[in-house]
Amino acid sequence: MIFSKEPLLKVMGMTKYFGDRVGCRDISFELWPGEVLGIVGESGSGKTTLLNTLSYHLEPTRGIILYWSEQQGLVDLGQLSESQIRYLMRTEWGMVRQNPREGLRMRVSAGANIGERLMALGVRHYGRIRKEVQKWLERVEIDTDRANDLPETFSGGMLQRLQIARNLVTQPRLVLMDEPTGGLDVSVQARLLDLLRALVAEFNLSLIVVTHDLAVVRLLTHRLLVMRHGEIVESGLTDQLLDDPHHPYTQLLVSSVIQV
């Protein structure tokens, strides 16, 4: 991990209401370059809302999100125009969805899925795009001769790896992941986690990983936020928090893990 003076992301009092209902409330945390932050909590606790609000897919009702951009320096996401947000999301940010079918374009080939971000950034040279596609397919361990195949023909694990490649092709600094291992069998999960750890180390990537799987949290994340009813109830270093949970809900969560 490379140490820097400034965090990558600083969230202050972020709140999202859906009418009267709370999506997430008073979320504050910092994320540092190269850090993997886990967010756990039962379903309906506002984890996905938090990710969507963070990436401005949903506009927060209140709160400030500061991001230290490589190109623009310190930016307040709330002050950016929609086109600037979109630009940021496809250059310095990435979003890996739980269901790869939402994060991928299922009607175009794997190669086109990986190349899309490059083309959106104005790369107009087919040969160069193709080269990047090959490189990233190799990096996420998909046979390069599958480049022209439709994602429909891929297995669940391959789809998730393809989605990661599609996001990483522009070398983002921050990737948000919503249940990246959801629905995958255990051996595929393990390979995916290995891959993510390698990518984090290689590119000094910061990850925010939403999951309800404590094993994923233990293996992947450095720091952990526990959410309940839209609020953070406990936060700290992952190992510390899992070994010595203070909040009753965290205790319940940790004790609910089935030991094999």
Add this chain to the structure above:
Amino acid sequence: MRGPLKLQPKMKSKSVPLQEGYNFAYLDEGTKRMIRRTLLKAIAIPGHQIPFGSREMPLPLGWGTGGIQITAALIGPDDILKVIDQGADDTTNAISIKKLFVKTTGVQITERTEKATLIQTRHRIPETPLKEGQVIIYQVPIPEPLRFLEPREPETRKMHALADYGLMYVKLYEDISTHGRIATAFMYPVLVHHRYIASPSPIPRFDNPKMDRMPALQLFGAGREKRIYAIPPYTTVKSLDFEDYPFEIEKWDQQCALCGSRESYLDEIIKDDQGGRLFVCSDTDYCQQRREKGKNASPSEVVAMKAVRRKKGDETT
């Protein structure tokens, strides 16, 4: 195109009588004004799709109701109308539209591209270069060039607003990786005035270069989708491509079996059951004019002409 009409124009077509009881050019004046206002807006923002209150027409959707409504909104008693379908003046769609306007306006109809003031077209731009003062009206089935890649209308509108056009290149990328070249043969997307990506309607990509800096006004009407867009005269229109796979038009190693043209867009016609085939101009007016100007037909050309006539079921050409 001219002011409100007081008098019914003089009958010019001998075969079809002017239909009583209809307003000039079928649509009521209010609707025509609404369409003309939309057209002004469309011309002011080249390539940008403007919604309009598309009306029910006496021809079914898919038969060029968008183009027909634009023509109806613009046509005046002095206009000379040409209607083509796939380049031909004498196919069903073109004939039906011409009949509608002859019955409701009595305007003069022509097949000569250079004589027409209004040209309504489906799937082609005439080979004869258009001039200043002419208006070409395209019938458009799907005005949204991003539609097949992004089915959500709010999303495509946003993409246009933000000029967020990476997705369009995904389509071209797919073509090259599947076919080794950009295989999109028609509805080849264009960038209008360096800003909006627009669909040129289903014309062959052969016609795309004709749109660039065309002296005539180009109007596009989609009746079912309720959209109008426009390209004003002398506007830059660029066909999208990659640096290492530049835009190219179709080429034939054949020439037109009737007029011998090597420059025009050719249709392939099956001659017999033995797999015999020949190529002829898709633009019937262009082909006809070349034949009139040129030498007498050779025996082989006579055979070819007969085959084409049989194919098109037309005795008079």
